[in-house]
Amino acid sequence: MITVQNLKKTFRVRRGGLLRGSSVVMEAVRDVSFSVGRGEIVGYLGPNGAGKSTTIKVLTGLLVPDSGQVTVGGLVPWKDRRAHVARLGAVFGQRTTLWWDLPVHESLELLRHVYRVPEARFRQNLRDFTELLELGPFLNTPARALSLGQRMRADLAAALLHDPELLFLDEPTVGLDVVAKERIREFVRHVNATREVTVLLTTHDLGDVERLARRVMIIDHGSLLYDGALASLQARYGSPRELVVDYEAAPTDPQVPGLTLLGADGPRVRYGFTGAAATPIARVTAHAPVRDIAVKEPEIEATIRRIYEGGLLRDAALLKR
Amino acid sequence: MDKSSISRPGQREGLFSSAVYHLHLYFLLLRAQARSQAVYRLSFALDAVGSALITLAEFAAFALVIPRFGTLSGWTLGEVALLYGLAELAFVLMDLLFGGFDAPNLSGHVRSGSFNTFLLRPAPLRLQIFGSDFALRRITRVFLAAGILAYGVSASGIVWTPEAAFLLAGSVLGMIAFFGGLFVIGGTLTFWTVESVEAMNVLTYGGRTLISYPMDIYGQFLRKTFTYLLPAAFLSYFPVLHVLGRPLPDGLPLLAAYLSPLVGPLMLAAAFAFWSVGVRHYGGTGT
Numbered sequence: 001m002i003t004v005q006n007l008k009k010t011f012r013v014r015r016g017g018l019l020r021g022s023s024v025v026m027e028a029v030r031d032v033s034f035s036v037g038r039g040e041i042v043g044y045l046g047p048n049g050a051g052k053s054t055t056i057k058v059l060t061g062l063l064v065p066d067s068g069q070v071t072v073g074g075l076v077p078w079k080d081r082r083a084h085v086a087r088l089g090a091v092f093g094q095r096t097t098l099w100w101d102l103p104v105h106e107s108l109e110l111l112r113h114v115y116r117v118p119e120a121r122f123r124q125n126l127r128d129f130t131e132l133l134e135l136g137p138f139l140n141t142p143a144r145a146l147s148l149g150q151r152m153r154a155d156l157a158a159a160l161l162h163d164p165e166l167l168f169l170d171e172p173t174v175g176l177d178v179v180a181k182e183r184i185r186e187f188v189r190h191v192n193a194t195r196e197v198t199v200l201l202t203t204h205d206l207g208d209v210e211r212l213a214r215r216v217m218i219i220d221h222g223s224l225l226y227d228g229a230l231a232s233l234q235a236r237y238g239s240p241r242e243l244v245v246d247y248e249a250a251p252t253d254p255q256v257p258g259l260t261l262l263g264a265d266g267p268r269v270r271y272g273f274t275g276a277a278a279t280p281i282a283r284v285t286a287h288a289p290v291r292d293i294a295v296k297e298p299e300i301e302a303t304i305r306r307i308y309e310g311g312l313l314r315d316a317a318l319l320k321r
Numbered sequence: 322m323d324k325s326s327i328s329r330p331g332q333r334e335g336l337f338s339s340a341v342y343h344l345h346l347y348f349l350l351l352r353a354q355a356r357s358q359a360v361y362r363l364s365f366a367l368d369a370v371g372s373a374l375i376t377l378a379e380f381a382a383f384a385l386v387i388p389r390f391g392t393l394s395g396w397t398l399g400e401v402a403l404l405y406g407l408a409e410l411a412f413v414l415m416d417l418l419f420g421g422f423d424a425p426n427l428s429g430h431v432r433s434g435s436f437n438t439f440l441l442r443p444a445p446l447r448l449q450i451f452g453s454d455f456a457l458r459r460i461t462r463v464f465l466a467a468g469i470l471a472y473g474v475s476a477s478g479i480v481w482t483p484e485a486a487f488l489l490a491g492s493v494l495g496m497i498a499f500f501g502g503l504f505v506i507g508g509t510l511t512f513w514t515v516e517s518v519e520a521m522n523v524l525t526y527g528g529r530t531l532i533s534y535p536m537d538i539y540g541q542f543l544r545k546t547f548t549y550l551l552p553a554a555f556l557s558y559f560p561v562l563h564v565l566g567r568p569l570p571d572g573l574p575l576l577a578a579y580l581s582p583l584v585g586p587l588m589l590a591a592a593f594a595f596w597s598v599g600v601r602h603y604g605g606t607g608t
């Protein structure tokens with residue numbers, strides 16, 4: 001569905017006025033390659049300024065790259081703009097495609113004409129989306145009067161009315177409360193499952209990725225650091241699992257052979273370990289009388305943070321070259 | 322689910338059905354604009370009255386002054402009204418049509434991201450811009466301009482021949498295209514820098530004011546510039562001279578009076594060529 005090879009995009013950033021002043025070349029995306037198959041949901045992660053939105057803008061035909069090959073459904077996005085955008089839907093979290101002063105349903109009706117959706121198909125989709133996203137209460141409200149969550153839902157409906165094969169979501173849940181986020185995730189999952197819509201999604205909310213994407217790509221400073229299953233990211237780069245032990249009494253020596261001591265606070269001692277929990281538990285119970293034991297899984301959040309901060313994968317990526 | 326039933330834009334289709342689709346879409350976009358503006362009723366009414374008052378005051382100024390002196394460089398009030406009405410009518414119609422390309426509006430779209438929204442829709446970009454800022458409140462000025470023009474036509478005693486009608490209509494069309502072209506150029510410049518907008522405004526609004534009056538009142542230098550360098554004199558001055566049965570200056574051939582519907586569209590075509598360059602530049606920078 002999407003093939004990207006050696007994508008590079010730089011921006012010339014001006015310092016100072018038009019006549020005097022210099023310009024600096026900013027490499028927003030450098031040498032990025034990946035492909036996305038039909039029906040996949042891919043989470044695209046990276047810290048601020050990593051190059052996520054720039055990639056999406058190239059894929060949607062808004063930006064022309066410096067070099068690299070990009071095809072989306074067989075088309076080159078920036079060469080065949082109209083045919084390309086007819087097949088995709090895009091939601092940029094901070095903006096709306098709706099007409100600001102028109103009631104939502106009038107905006108959707110206008111888009112029906114822009115995309116030339118047959119009347120019957122439009123009615124059907126509108127009915128489905130109204131139900132799934134609960135648009136009913138605000139279909140007659142102008143976009144400017146919608147809450148952020150309502151506007152997001154209306155924009156999602158607007159992006160899908162023409163049955164696109166592809167959906168680009170750039171921070172679709174930014175600024176929303178938990179319930180609103182959950183509703184949007186549920187909807188995206190639904191259209192992916194029932195309509196085979198391929199989804200590429202950037203976000204800073206790992207909840208989005210955990211709920212939606214089996215595959216993640218991580219980009220930083222314009223380079224892809226990781227592309228693979230979310231689960232193996234955790235296995236490969238996650239911090240160790242944690243064993244939290246409450247002893248009957250504070251042990252004189254909390255050290256247990258084969259386990260990493262993470263910390264001790266009176267009778268509560270924390271150990272790090274990898275692999276299955278059975279052996280560490282046996283070792284701990286043999287060490288001293290135990291009242292309670294809990295196994296804590298490392299958080300994906302922490303894993304990603306470690307990757308951003310430590311450049312954990314950047315070193316690995318450099319080694320591969 | 323039947324996806325194949327949606328005809329994709331960009332597919333081969335008849336020229337006629339494509340034209341109908343585009344015209345219909347343009348109409349729908351204009352209607353959306355009108356409906357949006359109707360929300361703000363009071364400001365709409367104030368704008369409508371206010372902008373008409375400006376035109377009225379401008380015209381009233383020489384309507385009061387000229388009769389005192391008899392003529393303005395040999396032009397009666399009726400003849401000046403003819404020239405002024407033509408320019409005003411064309412400029413207001415142009416403003417309505419080309420509002421989306423006007424630099425402040427276009428750079429607003431670029432900054433707010435709605436320009437990206439246009440690019441993400443499978444309709445022609447220019448069609449969407451044409452349908453993006455339809456300032457319906459200017460409609461009062463259209464009527465006022467038509468009124469001034471009508472007065473000018475009757476007061477200057479024009480003999481209505483098909484030729485005169487052709488010359489005047491051609492003049493209006495030529496000016497719409499010409500000034501539309503200036504709007505497009507001004508809007509396109511904002512892809513690079515908004516600092517250029519002021520300079521462009523001097524040209525657009527200055528040019529408009531300039532051709533609202535008989536060129537006889539200007540010095541040689543200005544007159545030559547606006548004849549041969551920026552061919553604004555071809556737009557309304559020459560056609561009106563000819564309709565009034567006066568000779569063209571510099572011994573120019575009569576043909577020069579008929580060139581407005583050619584000069585305007587040429588300007589517009591050049592402007593749209595520049596526009597394409599601007600859009601390509603936008604694809605490189607995204608701002």
Ligand SMILES: Nc1ncnc2c1ncn2[C@@H]1O[C@H](COP(=O)(O)OP(=O)(O)OP(=O)(O)O)[C@@H](O)[C@H]1O
Binds near residue numbers: 027028048052606608
């Ligand atoms: N139009 C532009 N002109 C100049 N520089 C730009 C432009 N767009 C992006 N950049 C720069 O390119 C880099 C990548 O930006 P991009 O918007 O792709 O990041 P991002 O991953 O989407 O970040 P965020 O999470 O903050 O949205 C940034 O350093 C940004 O400042």
Ligand SMILES: [Mg+2]
Binds near residue numbers: 170
């Ligand atoms: Mg971004």
